[in-house]
Amino acid sequence: MKYGIAIFPTKAVQDEANSYRKRYDPHYALIPPHITLKEAFQVDDDDQLEELVTELKRIANETKPFKININKVSTFAPVTNTIYLKVEPIKELIELYEKMQSGKFPKNQEYAFVPHITIAQKLSHDEYSDVFGSLQMKNIQIEDEIDRFQLMYQLDNGSWTVHDSFVFGKEPV
Template identity: 30%
Template sequence: MLSAIHIFPAFRNHRSVDLLRAKYDPLFSLIPPHITLVFPFESTMTLDDLTEHIRTCIVGMKPFRIAMTGITGADGAYLFLNVKVGNDPMIELHDRLYTGILRKYLNRSFTYSPHLTVGHIHDKQLYESALLETAQFNEAFETVVHEIALERIDETGRSTVERKIPLLPRNPIG
């Protein structure tokens, strides 16, 4: 079984993102719109071990605002909804989470850039067409991130949120 750590943003106008994903993203029916903090990895770690790691890593991280707008292409196959506000705290979360027990899963061959995938198109011609179709998509999406989620991904690719861990401004014990 695979695990991953995400932000599941609660946009009030999420239907627009859903319409794009339904058209362009083959994962639409398997996982809600998300921003990946830790990419899927296979391990034998327990949910409690992963949860404890996450809690330790996010001590002092308080809720933060994100704003997203504009669709751009990536790697000749992906359509990304771009982060305009909130990049820094997401990068900080990503960097903190890829320490300790998750350090070995960090892929150093690419630079982490927070985004929300709205499409994955393998056919080059369809991809170019989708880029043109989404070029004028300028709807803004805003929310406050209050928690991150630990998910498990089954053999069919379906995502199940196993734990939601709140962002707290200080250690809840002290």
């Protein structure tokens, strides 16, 4: 089964991201707006899953709630024409990311870690230029508090269901 790990920002931020995703992101219906901490990885063994859940509890317990800041719309072009809310790459996020690439976790880092909330992807070239041109002008100033992450698995239709939530400082192993 394919698993992934993500942070959902608070409802207000999800609602704002969805106002763009609804029009510009074909993954709109597959998962709520999120910051990916670990891209999809395969786990087929129940014992291995159990081990990773224990690791994730440890990681959550070592982590204190932290604030994130989003100050601009950015893009992965020319690699892909994905447009995103850029989350300032503070050390708390980077540490979470790195912990999930080491120890018992499969290493599946494909790109450098750029914390972000995708709001548009898989657009045609012309659509991309239009949409990025207009979103780039937006004055974005979001501060949000993060106190948990979620382990999810992917269904056959591509959508994601939450397996477990990990609340910082509240997951006795």
